[in-house]
Amino acid sequence: MTERVTPEAAAAAAQAGPVPTGAAIPPGAGPALQPTIFELSRPGRGGGKVAHPPKDALDRIPAGMRRTAPPALPELDEPTVARHYVNLSHLNYSIETGFYPLGSCTMKYNPKVDEWAARLNGFAALHPFAPDENAQGTLQLLWELERALAEISGMEAVTLQPAAGAQGELTGILMVRAYHRARGDTDRTEVLVPDTAHGTNPATASMAGFTTVSIPSAPDGGVDLEAFRAALGPRTAAIMITNPSTYGLFERRIADLIEMVHVAGALAYMDGANLNAIMGRFRPGDAGFDVMHFNVHKTFSTPHGGGGPGAGPVGVRGALAPYLPVPRVLREPDGTFRLERAGERPRSVGRVRSFVGNVGVLVRAYAYILAHGGRGLAEVSEDAVLAANYLRKRVGESFEIPFDRVCMHEFVASAAGLKRETGIRTLDVAKRLIDHGFHPPTIYFPLTIEEGMLIEPTETESVETLDAFADALAAIAREARETPDLVRSAPRTAPVRRLDEAAAARQPNLRWRPAAGAETPCPD
């Protein structure tokens, strides 16, 4: 176990003065690694306030189903249990503890009013098997949310069912497959994906049975039109485009690209993860995209990370509507709502998730959209773009900016020059940011940028926070030149220092085991 606060960290914290705006706990003041609950266990400790079972309880359990030995449970008093879990929770970094510039993830602040709405009993306590008559409010909300997403995207119909963006992609590409098959167009076995794409795009294409063809980017960061033209043909089922791209750049040739796709008889899929940059300004449906997904947890507020929770609605233009997953929410002529019945829409790709989707996440999205309104959503995009461009200029004072043109809601920076000069890499910079009180940005993605950092500030951050982050990066660039060992050995103030990341990913040690010969704590 590490010490609670190292002397070095305590000194640093004392000198650091006031916490910079937007930074988390000052360097060194963070909680230490916690012992496991088993290590805190002491034989015989416990609350003893739980009612004991009746005397003959054991007799009521068939002999063959009884434990032969007591379970190895830790024994603790209640305050120790409460403190243990609260201290563990303090090890979390979150958007509510500090700035979270994780590119491509849109870690914006999530308004509390959306949490309030999602917790309303009528939504949160509704049984998923409740008959339609008893679920009218939820069905109406879902129907209206579909209409709102259709309006925002310029698509004609929307399914809310997929559980996240990745599953939305799969749903969309399965619809593309069903569309080509229904037309007898079965030679279309390839999906074109730019080399800057999120890994979920090629994964989706191959899960749906297609071959991925990777398209290189042009020097300006957009899709290389010549390479694209050469790859496009009668075998192309679809192209998957992220717009703006994961470089944070708007694809200027989008109209030409989509026209070429359609002339070739293929469909255009838009990865909508970056909708936060374009809401109210650009509608993928108007641009000619046939299908797209939304990452509701990114764009429309839901605290996310570490694998969930999310929702990945998919919008389609009319030709793909027959293939949407079942059941859809329908509005009857009398204004009531109901779910589609089995067999009602035979060309559907089927169900992709249980019930109607992640309703709690969808309620938050609905609340967020209504609270902002059309103009408010456009302002979100404008502010996200403004924040990113401001930060791009400031970060450009100490790091290289590979595409020095106006960016959308995020931008790439590179430590390639710093590495040549000092040996300090992007990974070292990211680790050192932790000591400066910030969550690191996304690093080494997109894969095409040498020593890349993908930085997304979002619209919810103040200019003071953006300045504090840029100042921290500038300080680290100085440290790299003056005291490189300090940067190379970061983080110095976190409870865990530099990890062997490959071993942590490949051989994770997730289970506590008692030291050999130690007594396993057991109740009587």
Ligand SMILES: *Cc1c(COP(=O)(O)O)cnc(C)c1O
């Ligand atoms: C986040 C993201 C995805 C995947 O979405 P999930 O909701 O995490 O499954 C796909 N593409 C891009 C560009 C993304 O940023």
